[in-house]
Amino acid sequence: MKCFYVFFLFLITATAFSQEDAWVYFNAKPSSQTYLSNPSQMLSQRSLTRRINQNIALNLTDVPVEKSYITQIKSSAGITILAQSKWLNALHIRGTQAAILALKNFTFVDKVVFADRTLNPTSKKAFTNNITTIKNNLETKVDYAYGNAANQIQMLNGQVLHQQNYTGSGKVIAVLDAGFPGVNTAQPFQRLRDNNLILGGYDYVARNTNFYSGGSHGTLVLSTMGGYKENALIGTAPDASYYLFRTENDAIESPIEESLWVEAAEKADSLGVDIITTSLGYFLQFTNPNHNHTYSDMNGTTNFISLGAELAFSKGIIVVASAGNEGLMTEPHIGAPADAVSVIAVGSVTATKAKSGFSSVGPSFDGRIKPDVMAQGTAATVSDAAGNIGTANGTSFSCPIMAGMIACLWQAFPTKTNQEIRQMVFQSSDKYATPNINFGYGIPNFGASLGVENYTDVKNETFLVSPNPAKTEVSFSFSNKNNTASVVIYSILGQKMIEKQITSQNPILSLETLNSGLYFYTFDTNGLHKTGKIIKQ
Incomplete structure (x- = not known):
């Protein structure tokens, strides 16, 4: 749902007084040595252990943004700070064009980048469609009573991992989405609650701890991984632990959501998560069209959210993102952060492994294989906020289905790095030798990745x-x-x-x-x- 606003134009200097979004980047971190000498001030022990296990050294990007810089920007006339990123050493700010440009006078400011590319472009969609009531249960030969979720798991040969008790236990997944109402009350999430597998979360949009709020898109997404209702819905990682972060505001399409996403990803890193899954994407259809991205931006190095996603991977995290639902549109290509080099961009197929028409295609603008892999996103089995089991369409659901299976695989190979697990997924896929712009490397076989036929x-x-x-x-x-x-x-x-x-x-x-x-x-x-x-x- 979108909110539409009517703007009254006045024949005065409207441009000079209109509020613009921008990122101000800094050129230093004066307190870096203090933090690098005391890493527990920046990161949890679980986060530090993940770095140690993957031989990843701490560096300047781990150090928080300099507090004195934040104070001076905050005190600048006409400037409001909306978000911050230590990884990119930047603040997301709002103010008049003149006030933002004046920040360049600070010696510690490296550059200013406006969200309105006409001043110096961005889209997001929650990749979801309709949910409908399921009337028939499917037969299954595996140990779990998957019910209607059987096909979306068996297509990936995921039941083989489950049969050997690789169900995500010990792995932590952060879900960055639009909201999670009903996760604290609905029956399909009771097993997560009873086993204390919801570790926490945060609402970055409202800036409060009530993450069981916002739109229900995140609830649907979580159900494909953590849902558990026998003979109806079993998720791909029912024993993984989860952090739930709301970074998207359903009411508007705004560049601030990219910054909130990066802020949440940084928090996920500090908490020691293993996997970030996000069924959000940014390309076209912002509330302000001047904020839209172009295909040329889908190069992995332009969009703020894609830069953040790549940095998350550099910290040892696997990042899984929806490819997008624009396959039938005039502009059919994948969005951000799916364009990032190391992000696993997941497209959608039907129950019979045919490409879903809506699934966005590749390649990235710089010619890389995208999407990377595929999973069922047409008539995927989900739970809504009331606990009703239904189906939904979109790469929003192929993405977390894939993320859950990756958690199970990583549980089976705990000494592997995120790069090694990512490559195992690709190499097990049915089009690995002949990838294309519709399927990427194809549909993974998680049983084969494990060495189980x-x-x-x-x-x-x-x-x-x-x-x-x-x-x-x-x-x-x-x-x-x-x-x-x-x-x-x-x-x-x-x-x-x-x-x-x-x-x-x-x-x-x-x-x-x-x-x-x-x-x-x-x-x-x-x-x-x-x-x-x-x-x-």
């Missing part, structure tokens, strides 16, 4: 390797009760390590003789040949 042949015979990673033994389960299978385990150098015949009644293979590491297997039985990876812990 989950196979169903034309006769509906299933094949499963678990647990994986394994400590002492692994089971090669297959549904044909009469077959004997041959299993061979090879080292990464191709040396045969184990060869054994197993049966469907006794499918266990001991790994006691193997050292810890990565191995490959071949599995052969009548009509079925499979290969894959096994990790011995």
Whole structure:
């Protein structure tokens, strides 16, 4: 919903007195050594541990904006401070053009950038459509009673991770969105509440702690990851922990929302989150058209929010963003922050893996592959603020579905860096060798990323390797009760390590003789040949 305002134009110096949004950037951080010598003043221990685990050093971007600079800007005539960013060493301010330009007289000011590009462009949409009541439940063969959410998980082979208890436990996801009403009361979120998996949040729009407010878009988004209602909706990361940050104001489209997003991302970093998921995007349709972005801005280095998202990744966080819903529009390309180089931009497919018509396309303006990957965003199963289970359309939902699965994968590989996990997701995708502007690298296979194959042949015979990673033994389960299978385990150098015949009644293979590491297997039985990876812990 948007609010429309009527402006009365007066034949006086309107331009001189109109309020403009701008970013003022500073050229120094005089107190940096004090903070860098005492990092706990800037970051939580969990945040510092994430840096240590990924060999990421602290630097000047971690240091807060100089307080004396903020005080002097705040005291300047006609200037209001709306947000700040330590990563970009900048303040988002509002004032007359003349008052903003006067700030250049401060020796500590590096530059001033107006949101109105005619003075020196930005759009955002919450990528959501209609929600409709679901009348039929889907059958599922996995352990979780996914209900109607089965397809959006099984499409990614995510049930394989869940079956091995990789459900996001121990990973922390920050959701940056439009609001979260009902998360504190609705039944599908009760499991999150009962297990203290909502760690906190903040409403950056209203500047208060009531984050169970605002538009319900964030509620729908969260339900695809953390929702839990058996035989109706199970999220992709039901055991992850969540911070909920409201950064978008449904009533208007304003550049301040980009700055609030970056401010929230910085808070998420300081709290030690692992993943940021955001179903917001900025391109066209701002309340003031002069704030709109252009396609040429989608280069990963122009938009304030994209710069912030890239910095979040540099801190060891995985950032997942909706590609956008403009695929059928005159300007069909991905928006910001999906254009950022390291952000995982998620497009939408239907239940049958066809590209959703509305899903925005690539490439980025500088020719990079975008979107990066795809998940179900047409008729995705969600919960609304009242706890009603329904479907909704948009990359708003393919994005968090993907983010939840990434949390599960990272749980399975806790020593991997954010760069390594990101690359694992891409390499498991079905178009990795032949990416294109509609699908990017395609639809990931999270079971394959884990080294687990989950196979169903034309006769509906299933094949499963678990647990994986394994400590002492692994089971090669297959549904044909009469077959004997041959299993061979090879080292990464191709040396045969184990060869054994197993049966469907006794499918266990001991790994006691193997050292810890990565191995490959071949599995052969009548009509079925499979290969894959096994990790011995």
